[in-house]
Amino acid sequence: MIVLRQLRFARAAKTLVDNATLQLGPGWKIGLTGGNGSGKSSFFALLTGALHAESGDLDVPPSWVIGHVAQETPALPDAALDFVLDGDVELREIERELAEAEERHQGEKIGALHARLSEIGGYAAKARAAELLHGLGFSDADMARPVAEFSGGWRVRLNLARALMCRSDLLLLDEPTNHLDLDAVLWLEGWLRGYRGTLLMISHDRDFLDAVVGNILHIEQGGMKLYSGNYSGFERQRAAQLALQQAMFEKQQREIQHLHRFIDRFRAKATKARQAQSRMKALERMEEVAAAHVDTPFTFRFRDPAAAPDPLLVLHEARAGYDTNAGQKIILDGVELTLRPGERIALLGRNGAGKSTLVKLLANELVPLAGQHTEGKGLSIGYFAQHQLEHLRPDESPLQHMQRLDPQTREQELRDYLGGFDFRGDMATAPCGKFSGGEKSRLALALLIWNKPNLLLLDEPTNHLDLEMREALTLALNEYEGGVVLVSHDRHLLRTTADTLLLVADGKVSPFDGDLDDYAGWLAAQREAAKAPSSEVAQDKAADKAARIAAREQAAADRQALLARRRPLMKEGEQLERKLQGWQKEKAALDEELADPAIYTSPDRAGLETKLKRQAQLDADIGTGEERWLEIQMELESLQTGE
Secondary structure, X not given: OXXXXXXXXXXXXXXXXXXXXXXXXXXXXXXXXXXXXXXXXXXXXXXXXXXXXXXXEEEOOOOOOEEEOOOOOOOOOOEHHHHHHOOOHHHHHHHHHHHHHHHOOXXXXXXXXXHHHHHOOHHHHHHHHHHHHHHOOOOOHHHHOEHHHOOHHHHHHHHHHHHHHOOOOEEEEEOOOOOOOHHHHHHHHHHHHOXXXXXXXXXXXXXXXXXXOOEEEEEEOOXXXXXXXXXXXXXXXXXXXXXXXXXXXXXXXXXXXXXXXXXXXXXXXXXXXXXXXXXXXXXXXXXXXHHHHOOOOOOOOOOOOOOOOOOOEEEEEEEEEEEEOOEEEEEEEEEEEEEOOOOEEEEEOOOOOOHHHHHHHHOOOOOOOEEEEEEOOOOOEEEEOHHHHHHOOOOOOHHHHHHHHOOOOOHHHHHHHHHOOOOOHHHHHOOHHHOOHHHHHHXXXXXXXXXXXOEEEEEOOOOOOOHHHHHHHHHHHHXXXXXXXXXXXXXXXXXXXXXXXXXXXXXXXXXXXXXXXHHHHHHHHHHHHHOOOOOHHHHHHHHHHHHHHHHHHHHHHHHHHHHHHHHHHHHHHHHHHHHHHHHHHHHHHHHHHHOOHHHHHOOOHHHHHHHHHHHHHHHHHHHHHHHHHHHHHHHHHHHHHOO
């Protein structure tokens, strides 16, 4: 159990939490929420010992193993699979000790180590690590690749897999779904539901929190409060604690009206019926929980776009891919897609299927290898992708970025606009180079929106954005009148924004008949189909089983050989101990008898001589016996240690 008693902690002399007193039970799965800078990451630092409390107590059972995701991954030459296996520290220690014991032929120690290896599931460790990597989107070929060859986003996934590999009692996860796509998010969701330890997780994905956690620990105004239930339950409880203000109600109504329009349009249309049902469920929940966001710091909307052509953009028989040394690598082929004003499309598909490739093709960042890419006259594209954050000028402030974009607009108007993205006061004039990932994403979105695009291409726009900003983006998108193509692992954003689902799979783009729950089922079926007895994981399991059997047989043979050498020595030692006891008892009696002066005046001289000879013989036998007994003990000890 984790116990907080009047806990106070701070960062840079700023008190974040004061007088927090609560208990977190073992095996609980807890979502840690709160605004930016409220102290979520600092609380994690307290738990790992990287930060110390100002006052009060934070008690974590000393025997608990704590697993957490490293912030950085050096460019290591280690294979990805070995890097993940290093997450199980005890496993690696046993493997090192086992190698040493086998080198020294320490049979008894080898047997004990194999027994412990079996207890911790060490024989299946490679298969377990491979399963983690597969779930997070790595291929069989990736597992042998050096860590140094992976990009930053994929190294984040490696760090996550390594943390999951640790057989922890307490698992700390800070935004684990960042850099994951939807299929990896769904897999991780299932894995965490089966995790047996205590889980503390910071996440801004409400559907992910709802599926995994059973408690919410919320940090607000310097206090920590524990709520029972998932994130939706927390929102309802918090909404009940806040006054239902008219401004919040009006914001909520805009999104509700959009959902009602969709439901009314498509309720009776067979091809959209499932999506309409999904929207109705989202509407029901939204009406209950929106009050929890009455105090959001974000208030912005998309500026009215210029007149849009119809169609906005057309792909005909388009082929997308890349030129390589071995020739063209085709990712998508035969793409037929027409985008119209007001259309809202979400792209689904497994990692590497080509979703981002399709978005780049639409954005004209990728020239089609074949087919046609036709833009309507007056098309204005707003394209957001994570790599575009690198184009921000680190020495310039948000205000300077806006002034460079639109030098004719008054500074106060630009400041008011930036305030809607929570760039207020000094933040508006601070260089953005030191901004967090979320702050850079907000700035990139602000710049994109100002340009009045009539077609939005959004590739994972919610990465690094907190819950309040995601909610504000959802509201703004539902008011937006232009076309939208969206790739996201945030299911709440997909459900409440997209009208059409397209599946990118097997090099093709086709309509998906169903909702996100159906897509989760499709992914599960794909994973099952990918499992084959001839796969590398199956081979690893077979190899591990064979190695386990061979190791056990070898350990048993070593123990038998050791016993064969020890048994006669132990028997001889036991016989010597019995003889020595008899000799010492007999000698003690003789010594006592010969200590009597009267024996030497006795006329029985022959009897005296016999006793003196026997005493001398016993002295010699005892000396020789003790020396041999010591030799036996040293030899037994040498066999025990393998020296």
